[in-house]
Amino acid sequence: MRHHFVLRVVAKFAIPFILLYALYVQFHGDFGPGGGFQAGVIFASAFILYSLIFGLEKARHAAPPGVVRFGIALGVLIYAGTGVAGMLLGGKFLDYSVLAHDAAHGQHLGILIVEFGVGVTVASVMISVFFAFAGRKRTDG
Amino acid sequence: MLSGLYSLLSAAIFVILDAVDVAFTEAAVGAGITTVLLLGTLALTDTEEKPRRKFSPWPLVVVLVTGVALVFGTLDMPGFGDPYAPANRHVAPEYLADKVRQNPSGDPLTVGIPNVVTTILASYRGYDTLGEVTVIFTAGIGVLLLLGAAARHERPAPGAPPQPGGTTARPGRTESADDANGGAA
Numbered sequence A: 001m002r003h004h005f006v007l008r009v010v011a012k013f014a015i016p017f018i019l020l021y022a023l024y025v026q027f028h029g030d031f032g033p034g035g036g037f038q039a040g041v042i043f044a045s046a047f048i049l050y051s052l053i054f055g056l057e058k059a060r061h062a063a064p065p066g067v068v069r070f071g072i073a074l075g076v077l078i079y080a081g082t083g084v085a086g087m088l089l090g091g092k093f094l095d096y097s098v099l100a101h102d103a104a105h106g107q108h109l110g111i112l113i114v115e116f117g118v119g120v121t122v123a124s125v126m127i128s129v130f131f132a133f134a135g136r137k138r139t140d141g
Numbered sequence B: 001m002l003s004g005l006y007s008l009l010s011a012a013i014f015v016i017l018d019a020v021d022v023a024f025t026e027a028a029v030g031a032g033i034t035t036v037l038l039l040g041t042l043a044l045t046d047t048e049e050k051p052r053r054k055f056s057p058w059p060l061v062v063v064l065v066t067g068v069a070l071v072f073g074t075l076d077m078p079g080f081g082d083p084y085a086p087a088n089r090h091v092a093p094e095y096l097a098d099k100v101r102q103n104p105s106g107d108p109l110t111v112g113i114p115n116v117v118t119t120i121l122a123s124y125r126g127y128d129t130l131g132e133v134t135v136i137f138t139a140g141i142g143v144l145l146l147l148g149a150a151a152r153h154e155r156p157a158p159g160a161p162p163q164p165g166g167t168t169a170r171p172g173r174t175e176s177a178d179d180a181n182g183g184a185a
Helices: A005-027 A036-054 A056-062 A065-088 A103-134 B002-016 B020-044 B058-074 B092-097 B116-124 B126-154 B169-184
Strands: none
Touching (some): A005 A036, A036 B020, A056 A103, A065 A103, A103 B020, A103 B116, B002 B020, B116 B126
């Protein structure tokens, strides 16, 4: 896509705002619509847009597949680890009330961390799946 | 393209139904990523359809039976927005009142987050959401196992960033495995 000058400029202009919006959806999910799932998908769509406009190689450079694959497992670990942390602090599995001094604060903190884990896994899976599809060459015959 | 438009329209319907979170997901996943993945798949497949051998009635029968069963199932569903529907009477009022969790001391505990969808998803239904994340995790691993290895050994080494874990050893292994498969087939 060397010749699509307008596309390249507009994409470069839009991608930071998409990423910023994903972070907003991620960490403002307690108060407005949104949460980890939505934020992860929006975050991944920024990378997919980058990959569509500037090519797969550059996108792989921006988001190395090894790191992204690591993120898939990391998100689930964050989620389950929050539950285990609650158990270690004397509560039940995934009981966030014991995470802070105040029960309501604990709930807020737990939900924030858990949603972050969801976002990491969803974004990583989406980017990896897209890379896997786009990196495949067509087999004739 | 049509499915993308369909998703965008469904997202608009969800907004009208006050389900903003679902609309968000539908717009991002359905209209955005699914369309891109479908186009990517189309680019991988052949451009010509295989000649059809003969008419087989079984797919039609399966589709018809499933469709009739689904329509029959909807006959028993409560009316739209019915306040006495089981889904609106069981635990939902407690979740909405935000008083179901008990402290160790026995006081009712409020989660106290304005977005009730996030409250239910992440706190009251934390196990379910953990299961969903695990499903996404498993699906991603499955796709990578099916497609990722091929993508890796097709990528040229010089332009790519160095990978931890030895990129030099792996391509040869997968290539020989592919050769073995081809020879067996």
